[in-house]
Amino acid sequence: MPRTSSAPHQVEDESKQPLMPAQDNKGKDNDIESQAMSEEETASAGHSNAERNTSHLSEEHGDKKVLEGHRKHRRYLTAGAQCCSQTFTVLQNLLAVPMTEALGTLTLTLVVGLLSRPAAGVDSLTTAIGVAAVLLAMINTGAPISGAHYNPAVTFALLLIGRVSPFRALVYIASQTVGAIGGAYLARGLAASDQLADPFLPEGVTGELALVEISFTYALVMVVIHTAFARAQQPNAYAGVAICATLVTGASLGAVMNPAVSSGLYVAARHKDEGEGGGQGEGEAGLWVRWMLPMAGGLIAACAFYVVNAAEALYPYGRASDGQHRRRPSQGERAQREGVTEDREALLSEATSFPPYPATSPPAYARTLLRVSCRARAYVTEFQGAFLLTLVLALSSSSSTPASPLTLAVSSGLLLAGLVFAGAYVSGGHFNPAVTLGVFLFRPRTKKIPRALAYVTVQLLAALFAGGLARSALGRGRCKKALPHRGVSHGYPDAWGAEAVFTTLLVLTILSQRPPGTQQQAYFGLAVGAVLTGGLLASASISGGGLNPAVVTGLYAWSADKEQGKGLWVYWLGPMCGSIGAVLSAWTLGTSGRSIREEKKGRWEGATEKKGGDREEEKEDNGGEGGKVEGGEASMEEGWEGSVEDREGKANQLGESQ
Numbered sequence: 001m002p003r004t005s006s007a008p009h010q011v012e013d014e015s016k017q018p019l020m021p022a023q024d025n026k027g028k029d030n031d032i033e034s035q036a037m038s039e040e041e042t043a044s045a046g047h048s049n050a051e052r053n054t055s056h057l058s059e060e061h062g063d064k065k066v067l068e069g070h071r072k073h074r075r076y077l078t079a080g081a082q083c084c085s086q087t088f089t090v091l092q093n094l095l096a097v098p099m100t101e102a103l104g105t106l107t108l109t110l111v112v113g114l115l116s117r118p119a120a121g122v123d124s125l126t127t128a129i130g131v132a133a134v135l136l137a138m139i140n141t142g143a144p145i146s147g148a149h150y151n152p153a154v155t156f157a158l159l160l161i162g163r164v165s166p167f168r169a170l171v172y173i174a175s176q177t178v179g180a181i182g183g184a185y186l187a188r189g190l191a192a193s194d195q196l197a198d199p200f201l202p203e204g205v206t207g208e209l210a211l212v213e214i215s216f217t218y219a220l221v222m223v224v225i226h227t228a229f230a231r232a233q234q235p236n237a238y239a240g241v242a243i244c245a246t247l248v249t250g251a252s253l254g255a256v257m258n259p260a261v262s263s264g265l266y267v268a269a270r271h272k273d274e275g276e277g278g279g280q281g282e283g284e285a286g287l288w289v290r291w292m293l294p295m296a297g298g299l300i301a302a303c304a305f306y307v308v309n310a311a312e313a314l315y316p317y318g319r320a321s322d323g324q325h326r327r328r329p330s331q332g333e334r335a336q337r338e339g340v341t342e343d344r345e346a347l348l349s350e351a352t353s354f355p356p357y358p359a360t361s362p363p364a365y366a367r368t369l370l371r372v373s374c375r376a377r378a379y380v381t382e383f384q385g386a387f388l389l390t391l392v393l394a395l396s397s398s399s400s401t402p403a404s405p406l407t408l409a410v411s412s413g414l415l416l417a418g419l420v421f422a423g424a425y426v427s428g429g430h431f432n433p434a435v436t437l438g439v440f441l442f443r444p445r446t447k448k449i450p451r452a453l454a455y456v457t458v459q460l461l462a463a464l465f466a467g468g469l470a471r472s473a474l475g476r477g478r479c480k481k482a483l484p485h486r487g488v489s490h491g492y493p494d495a496w497g498a499e500a501v502f503t504t505l506l507v508l509t510i511l512s513q514r515p516p517g518t519q520q521q522a523y524f525g526l527a528v529g530a531v532l533t534g535g536l537l538a539s540a541s542i543s544g545g546g547l548n549p550a551v552v553t554g555l556y557a558w559s560a561d562k563e564q565g566k567g568l569w570v571y572w573l574g575p576m577c578g579s580i581g582a583v584l585s586a587w588t589l590g591t592s593g594r595s596i597r598e599e600k601k602g603r604w605e606g607a608t609e610k611k612g613g614d615r616e617e618e619k620e621d622n623g624g625e626g627g628k629v630e631g632g633e634a635s636m637e638e639g640w641e642g643s644v645e646d647r648e649g650k651a652n653q654l655g656e657s658q
Helices: 002-115 124-146 152-160 166-191 207-229 239-252 259-275 287-308 310-314 331-338 344-353 366-395 405-427 433-442 449-474 476-481 492-512 524-539 549-559 570-588 593-637 647-657
Strands: none
Touching: 002 124, 002 166, 002 259, 124 239, 124 405, 152 166, 152 207, 152 259, 152 287, 166 259, 207 239, 207 287, 207 366, 207 405, 207 449, 239 405, 239 524, 259 287, 287 310, 287 366, 310 366, 366 405, 366 449, 366 549, 405 524, 433 449, 433 492, 433 549, 433 570, 449 476, 449 549, 476 549, 492 524, 492 570, 549 570
């Protein structure tokens, strides 16, 4: 049954099947039409897309051109900026030193010209203090750049001792001269109708003028070399103070001590005189005198430095362990040294691998000069100090009216401060038999009797030599005014008491000072100079202000008459008694030579133990190369120092790392 019933339905379905192809054809036609329309739309859309892509590509191509133009412009700007920066750096390196020297000398000349005018109405001490104040500021400003010479005499002395090359010295002197002339004309413009004063005496070259200029230029240059350039004193914080203190001493007594400054003022004043119809007078000191006398002082200071510091003068850029000295490093060599890493191992390997700079054979006279320097350097330093202190007292009467007690006291105290800064590291800075006696009694184990007697002998000879020069230059009558005299109402006991009391203060101040180099005593020389100034002012009306047996003896031997010579014993007995009193006071206060020696010994032993421990650790760390490292350290300690700028900095870093 199911089969028969289902058959008709199947037939109907089969009968309906032929109608399907017609419907399919219509659908196909519709599909073809829609496909054609879609193809047309696609073609039109593709054409529009192509047009849009073409326009977009053209826009991108234009943008790329603009970007490339901007990039090129930026590269040009960067290259130009780099070129300008490099050019500025080169010009800065080339012009920094001469501009610093010119600016410093210009400032000094301006201040000297304005203060030395008659219309300024100031005395020589005020002028000296004003110039020194400006010089101190200029030294602190220009020392890191050019060394702050500001004086052809200083540059000339540094050239002689090998610290400045000839070409560099020529650039320095030319810059200083140009700056001085500019400062003189600036002072002339600011002074308006006021006449600039000629710093030199108008009557021409005299023995007095030559003695003042040569002596105090020598003192100034000597202090500059020993405080600012001697390697044994570096680094320090008192170089500028010592230089300015010495400048005040010389300037207060009429010395210029700077050929550039005096020449600039001479040119400006003479130009004004010629414009007004004037000219050079007969016998007036010319430019050659203004240059010759200070340069002579610089020459003497350089020669004295060769005797006092022969090793440093003969080996200005270091000495190798075999005794050979090293030449000035070239720029390439210095750049090579600066490229080395700054760690300790690199420094040690560098020290043992190759020498810093090529070595040359020392001159034939080097060994003889070194032997003389080792034996005579302390005595030469004492001679210089006693000689200059005697000259200050003698030249205080160089003008028509003697210097006031204030000028004499301030100039003597500041000169002593500068001399102590410059010479304490060599001889102890005594310059006074009373100080020598006090130091010998205070530390009897470190100062032997023959050395103390030699110090006193040298101080007396220096004072006698200075007194003889002053007598020949000024005459006996004028030197006689400089002698210390007792007050009218005071007798010998009063004079003896004043000399003893203030010498006690002076010697006690010296004994209480720690060795130079400690931070708390950076201005130890000022303390010594200040107590001398106060003592001279306080004792001037009682004993005349001696406080130095050698200085008073040098003046009395040449200028005093028999009546005045009878009172010379007061100026020996008073200071010597004061020296003994200072030693007793120092012992009473608890500051003994034994404690200082023990402190030094303890510091030395501690440093030695620490250094030995570091060496043992270095040997353990480096294994078989420990001997090489130790040998490198020993070679550096034996005298291998390198150049002032490169080798000493690395040696300091090595010491700090140890």
